[in-house]
Amino acid sequence: MASNFSTVMKALTVEFEKTTAHHVGLSFGSTGKHYAQIKNGAPFDVFLAADAERPRLLETQGLVQADSRMTYARGKLILWTSKSGIDDIKNTLLIGQDFRHLAVANPKLSPYGLAAQQVMIKLDVWPRLQPKLVRGENIAQTFQFVHSGNAELGFVAYSQAANPKRSVQGSFWMPHQSLYSPIDQQAVLLNDKQASKDFLKFLKGPLARQIIQNYGYDLP
Structure with missing residues (x-):
């Protein structure tokens, strides 16, 4: 399961288990690594990726149930610092002089990194x-x-x-979504x-969709 979705997934699991007899076991990590594990026979039941590409590839390889692929959320990227009151983070990025470290996820493994x-x-x-x-x-x-201060920006x-379950201090800039491929x-x-x-x-369903939206995602 995509690591960006960990907190909302825990909230979803609580609601799902309230209304069914099922228990959900969660495994979080990069989309790229989970994709490789599934190809090699890892015994997962459902794959929630952070992109559309890996589920599509698994579909073409015959490794998923027919017609099951669906978009459950649309992610949004931000440039974030844990410091409050920073007015122009984009300008900080463009100048590149006021920080030593910029954190990014591995573009080869993470759709957010890409x-x-x-x-x-x-x-x-x-x-x-x-x-x-x-x-x-x-x-x-x-x-x-970034949260720990090991990188000033990320x-x-x-x-x-x-x-909504955690108060995060800081400032952010949200790039226009035309600057990157959609994170479906x-x-x-x-x-x-x-x-x-x-x-x-x-x-x-409507309950899950509302929870997903509450955690900062767009809906398909």
Whole structure:
């Protein structure tokens, strides 16, 4: 399961288990790593990715249940600092003199990392900022780099800063979504177990959609 979705997934699981006899076991990590594990036979039941590409690839490889692929959330990227009262973070990024470290998720493994790379390329700062980059294995680790102060700035998921269950201090800039490829987060069924089908049905329902929106995601 995509690491950016960890907190909202825990909230969803609580509601799902209230109304069914099923128990949900969660495994969080980068979309790229989970994709590789599923290809190698990892015994997951449902895959919630942070992009549309990996679920689509699994579908073409015949590794998912037919017609199960669906978009459950649309992610938004922000440039975030844990420092409050910073008025022009975008300008800080463009000048590149007022910080030593910029955290990004690995673009090869994380759709949010790829989006961050695309934004920096569009702003023509990608080559210049290479010496400042600190790469997280996934977006959760990237967020922690900034939250802990090990990096002054970082590209993270808006949902991490907008989490209604946690007060996060700081300032952010939200790049226009035209600067990066859409982060359509998709889910697929990896088997035909009843619990798997019930969870995907729940994910499409009004309660789940409201919870997802409350945590800072757009809805499909």
